[in-house]
Amino acid sequence: QKEVEQDPGPLSVPEGAIVSLNCTYSNSAFQYFMWYRQYSRKGPELLMYTYSSGNKEDGRFTAQVDKSSKYISLFIRDSQPSDSATYLCAMRPRGTPLVFGKGTRLSVIA
Amino acid sequence: GAVVSQHPSWVICKSGTSVKIECRSLDFQATTMFWYRQFPKQSLMLMATSNEGSKATYEQGVEKDKFLINHASLTLSTLTVTSAHPEDSSFYICSANPGFTGELFFGEGSRLTVL
Numbered sequence: 001q002k003e004v005e006q007d008p009g010p011l012s013v014p015e016g017a018i019v020s021l022n023c024t025y026s027n028s029a030f031q032y033f034m035w036y037r038q039y040s041r042k043g044p045e046l047l048m049y050t051y052s053s054g055n056k057e058d059g060r061f062t063a064q065v066d067k068s069s070k071y072i073s074l075f076i077r078d079s080q081p082s083d084s085a086t087y088l089c090a091m092r093p094r095g096t097p098l099v100f101g102k103g104t105r106l107s108v109i110a
Numbered sequence: 111g112a113v114v115s116q117h118p119s120w121v122i123c124k125s126g127t128s129v130k131i132e133c134r135s136l137d138f139q140a141t142t143m144f145w146y147r148q149f150p151k152q153s154l155m156l157m158a159t160s161n162e163g164s165k166a167t168y169e170q171g172v173e174k175d176k177f178l179i180n181h182a183s184l185t186l187s188t189l190t191v192t193s194a195h196p197e198d199s200s201f202y203i204c205s206a207n208p209g210f211t212g213e214l215f216f217g218e219g220s221r222l223t224v225l
Contacts, residue, residue, distance in 0.1 A: 088153060098156075
């Protein structure tokens with residue numbers, strides 16, 4: 001079993017839809033959880049960062065962490081074509097490098 | 111968020127030459143930087159952890175003599191691909207952590223093409 005599992009998609013949704021992206025993990029030592037957005041030929045851009053169970057909201061984005069189930073989610077409301085990108089979940093214990101999911105390719109169709 | 115700058119963003123070189131890629135933290139000091147490699151449509155693969163003032167820690171399977179990492183200051187780490195070959199062609203990305211949080215910020219990446 002890989003440490004972080006993420007469905008690679010691709011995921012295609014109409015403009016304005018709510019997008020749900022998910023990752024599961026097996027290492028209970030993970031403390032920090034991040035979601036990155038990566039456009040083609042660009043470095044990953046940090047979207048959301050959290051270190052506790054529960055929800056964190058930033059504009060159209062909501063990150064959700066459930067440590068008891070080892071499950072994290074990213075919700076995108078009112079999705080736009082500009083949201084089309086690959087979304088990577090990442091997590092790590094304290095003081096160690098990030099472990100990434102494989103990334104989910106999202107297309108938002110106008 | 112914190113800014114990490116990478117240069118060059120794109121480089122083409124001949125087989126057998128060496129290429130240096132710079133990674134700078136622009137608005138914070140980073141005692142640790144990370145170097146990743148990414149193949150098309152794949153996730154990021156950690157190559158090494160760069161520590162200021164000491165030797166880098168390489169991941170299993172990464173040739174330290176091929177990929178030289180130097181972290182000479184708290185704001186600069188360099189990756190030198192020595193005697194590059196076409197199979198070294200890839201997207202190389204650095205990242206750094208400001209230290210006061212668990213967040214990790216990435217540079218824009220450097221695309222290396224070896225002819």
